Amino acid sequence: MYGYAVSRLFAVNDAPTRTRLDTVTVPVDADGPRLEVLAGSGARVVVTTPAHQFPSGIAYTAERRAGLLDWARAVDGLVIEDDYDGDFRYDRAPVGALQGLGPDRVAYTGSVSKSLAPGLRLGWLVVPERLAGEVAARKRTLDLGNPALDQAALAYFIGCGAYDRHLRRCQRAYRERRDTLVAALLERFPGAVVTGIAAGLHVIVRLPPGYGPQPRFLAGAAAAGVVLRPLSDFGTAPAGDGSVRLVLGYAHLPPAEIERAVRLLPAG
Ligand SMILES: Cc1ncc(COP(=O)(O)O)c(C=O)c1O
Structure with missing residues (x-):
């Protein structure tokens, strides 16, 4: 097995x-x-x-x-x-x-x-x-x-050392993108909790219960042009209180695009 x-x-x-x-x-x-x-x-x-x-x-x-x-x-x-x-x-x-x-x-x-x-x-x-x-x-x-x-x-x-240089460049760019995403999320959704270590290409965020239920939030985001993957897509049971939990990738977007995308998310 x-x-x-x-x-x-x-x-x-x-x-x-x-x-x-x-x-x-x-x-x-x-x-x-x-x-x-x-x-x-x-x-x-x-x-x-x-x-x-x-x-x-x-x-x-x-x-x-x-x-x-x-x-x-x-x-x-x-x-x-x-x-x-x-x-x-x-x-x-x-x-x-x-x-x-x-x-x-x-x-x-x-x-x-x-x-x-x-x-x-x-x-x-x-x-x-x-x-x-x-x-x-x-x-x-x-x-x-x-x-x-x-x-x-x-x-x-x-x-020839180019791969190492490339990794260092990516490392700087992705760190900036991650920091931008986390800051934008905390500003737009006060009380949001970002979990997971500062690594890789994705973060997990849990929004306070008031922004749920999750299906309505996802539909609102999609209507604004932002397609999101909830944590529940990856084999994790949905939160009992209906709060929104998302898996967000950031490596492919420059900081300004990340900020724009977060501003489009429904926060009302
Ligand atoms: C956890 C995990 N393992 C492995 C892979 C696959 O990697 P590879 O393209 O090297 O097969 C991925 C791809 O996203 C992944 O998320």
Whole structure:
């Protein structure tokens, strides 16, 4: 069995279904995945996002990270660490990969989808040594390899230092966009609560109950030309009090556009 320590990993979550793997969803609290649920699930492989959980935006605590490794050792299992946006942390240096703490129990995955372009389909996978041969063989069977020219171009881009410069430029721009979004939200919706660490490309915001119920708020925003995704789209139950909880991406919009979009949201 395969466990997902995410409420919804939309990008890859239908892969197990398509490959007919038996999966179970593991809930996440403020510290990380609920390890007792994982342990009780019978799973021996978990796909998880320790550096920045999607969608909640939390980073797993050191205890929960250690607990994941203990679980993997106890069940002779594997943690698949999905480091999907680890290049972007705005308040401190990124936390080290879980893989570094347990290279024999963790398969680390990352890609340039968030840092360059998802259409490139280039990424990396660091697996425990005992699995390397089989993983390489299966990858070859699946697709006969990724485009060599794209890989060579990326290798050059990294090797000459341009990728690092690009990341630093993005880091500055995205931090400014995040700060702009958070400030605009707090001004337009006094009492709003933004949660999740300062990282990645999205924030979670909860508006005070007075701005709900959520369906009416979303309809009002859509009528004003702003399409929003509520947190409930990502496998999280709607708030009991009807308050509006949103997943907002900011990386693709310049600050002035972000401010304009927030001003268009219904605040009456
Ligand atoms: C949590 C998470 N994991 C993985 C991915 C997919 O990344 P890739 O394009 O590298 O397959 C995404 C894409 O948005 C994501 O949000």
